[in-house]
Amino acid sequence: MHGSGGPTIGAIGAWRYYLNGLGITTLRLDSYTARGLEEVSTNPAAVGRFTQLYDVYRAADALARDPRIDSARIAILGSSAGGMASLYSAMTRFEEAFGAKGATIVARVAFYPLCNFELQGELDVVEGPIRVFHGAKDDWAPIAPCQDYIERLQAVAADATITVYPDARHNFDNVSSPALNTYPDGVTTRHCMRREQNGQLVNVGTGRPFSFQDACVEYGPTTQYNDAASTAAQKAVKSLLEDVFDLSAAP
Numbered sequence: 557m558h559g560s561g562g563p564t565i566g567a568i569g570a571w572r573y574y575l576n577g578l579g580i581t582t583l584r585l586d587s588y589t590a591r592g593l594e595e596v597s598t599n600p601a602a603v604g605r606f607t608q609l610y611d612v613y614r615a616a617d618a619l620a621r622d623p624r625i626d627s628a629r630i631a632i633l634g635s636s637a638g639g640m641a642s643l644y645s646a647m648t649r650f651e652e653a654f655g656a657k658g659a660t661i662v663a664r665v666a667f668y669p670l671c672n673f674e675l676q677g678e679l680d681v682v683e684g685p686i687r688v689f690h691g692a693k694d695d696w697a698p699i700a701p702c703q704d705y706i707e708r709l710q711a712v713a714a715d716a717t718i719t720v721y722p723d724a725r726h727n728f729d730n731v732s733s734p735a736l737n738t739y740p741d742g743v744t745t746r747h748c749m750r751r752e753q754n755g756q757l758v759n760v761g762t763g764r765p766f767s768f769q770d771a772c773v774e775y776g777p778t779t780q781y782n783d784a785a786s787t788a789a790q791k792a793v794k795s796l797l798e799d800v801f802d803l804s805a806a807p
Contacts, residue, residue, distance in 0.1 A: 557585055557587070557608055557611075557612060557632065557633070557634030557635070557637075557638025557639070557641050557642055558584075558585075558586070558587070558588075558634070558635070558636075558637075558638050559597075559634075559635050559636030559637045559638050559639070559727075560595060560596045560597040560600060560636060560637045561595050561597045561636075562588055562593075562594050562595040562596075562597075563584065563585075563586040563587070563588060563589070565595065566635055566636070566727055566730050567635060567667075567727065567729040567730040567731070567786075568584060568635060568638070569584070570729070570730070570731060570732075571633060571729075572584060574790060575633075575797075578794060578797065578798075578803070579803065580797060580801065580803075581624070581625065583615060583618075583619060585611055585612075585615045587603070587607065587608045587611045587638075588603070591603065596637075597739065597741075597742050597743065598741045598742060598743060599743070600743050600745075600768060601768045605637075605640075605670075605673075605757070606640075606641070606644065606650075608634070608637060608638055608640070608641035609640075609641040609644055609645050609650060609654070610654055611641070612632055612634075612641050612642065612645045613645065613651075613654050613655050613656045614656075616630050616632075616656035616659035616661055617656045617657060617658055617659060619659060620656065620657075620658035620659035621658065627658055627659045627660060628659075628660045628662070629660075629662060629800070629801045629802075630656075630659050630660060630661050630662065631661065631662055631663040631664070631665065631797060631800065631801070632645060632661060632663070632664050632665065633665040633666075633667075633793070634665070634666060634667065634669070635666075635667040635668060635669075635727070635729070636667070636668055636669065636670070636696070636697060636726065636727070637669075637670065639665075639666035639667045639668060639669030639670075639688075639697075640666065640669040640670045640671070642664045642665060642666040642669070643664060643666040643669045643671070643686065643688065644675070644678075645661070645664060646664050646681040646682055646684070646686050647675070647677060647678060647680065647681055647682075648677065648680045648681060648682055649676070649677040649680065651682050661682075661684065662684050662685075662800045662801070663684055663685045663686075663687070663796060663797070663800045664684065664685070664686045664687070665687050665689075665793055665796070666686070666687070666688045666689070667688075667689050667690075667729060667789070668689070668690050668691060668694050668696070668697050668699075668726050668727070668728070669688065669690075669697060669702060670697045670698075670701075670745070671697075671698075671701040671702035671704075671705045672698060672701040672745065672746070672748060672749050672750065673701075673749075673750050673751075673752070673757070674749070674750070674751040674752060674760070675752045676752050678705070679708055679709060679712050679714070681709065681714050681716075683715070684715065684800070685715045685716075685717075685796060685800065686706075686709065686714065686715065686716040686717075687716075687717055687718075687719070687792070687793075687796060688702055688706060688716075688717070688718040688719070689718075689719050689721070689729075689785075689789045689792070690702055690703075690718060690719070690720055690721070690724075691720075691721050691723070691724025691725050691726065691728045691782065691785065692720055692721065692722045692723070692724065693722075693723060693724060693725045694724070694725055694726045695725070695726070695744070695746060695777050695778055696725075696726040696742070696744050696746065696777035696778070696779070697726060697744075697746065698746040698747075699720065701749070702718055703718055703720070706718040719788075719789070719792060721782065721784070721785035721788070721789075723782060723784075723785070724782040724785040725778055725779055725780045725782070726777060726778065726779045726780075727779035727780070727781070728780065728781060728782040728785045728786060728789075729781070729782075729785070729786040729789055729790075730779065730781050731781050731783075731786065732781075733779055733780060733781050734780070734781045735780065736778055736779075736780045737778060737779050737780065738776055738777075738778050739775075739776065739777055739778070739779070740775060740776050741775060742775060742776065742777050743768065743773060743774075743775060744773070744774050744775070744776075744777040745768075745772065745773055745774075746774065746777070747772045747774065748761070748766065748770060748772040748773060749761065750766045759772065
């Protein structure tokens with residue numbers, strides 16, 4: 557699952573080749589083109605914050621209908637906004653309302669997702685590992701709310717962990733972005749905490765429905781590849797998928 561920069565931006569393409577090299581089939585999902593969008597990093601209001609979560613479930617259904625695919629061995633990997641979709645797709649509430657009908661999602665992998673939300677039922681999650689990989693220097697999607705959320709999931713015995721790379725920024729696994737890049741028009745909600753209330757996302761700071769016009773919304777986040785973090789994350793994902801897919805028993 558791609559981030560707000562769109563399906564052609566970021567590390568998702570590289571993950572395809574890496575996973576294919578492990579013998580794992582991949583489906584790259586485009587959440588924007590059919591909706592008339594190319595990217596929403598400069599206008600995140602153009603698509604719902606949790607729209608990609610719905611796309612995840614429908615993609616899993618599509619995979620389950622493919623005779624080449626083992627419907628009991630499907631995992632989700634997403635980055636940034638796509639990582640958020642991967643992370644929150646584990647919530648039982650969303651799974652019961654929108655979840656895949658013929659597929660079993662056995663793992664959720666989220667790279668630098670947005671976690672600065674307080675959602676109803678967020679600690680009630682389905683079985684299966686939840687793995688978050690994040691950079692401590694990420695100034696696009698703040699790491700602290702993700703650490704807090706994972707710690708609270710662990711407190712209720714969920715199989716959830718977060719791996720923090722001290723020197724890594726947003727898109728740390730995107731090898732095509734070796735230099736420090738600043739996006740002047742890129743929108744970040746790093747200082748916005750949102751709480752679900754009466755069917756709306758409310759800005760905790762103002763007590764009013766959240767808007768991308770709120771004072772907490774900022775511009776100019778950065779991205780940069782980090783080879784050490786990327787390599788370590790690849791090894792961790794490989795180990796996870798070898799386990800949940802039982803690749804040792806694969807033909």
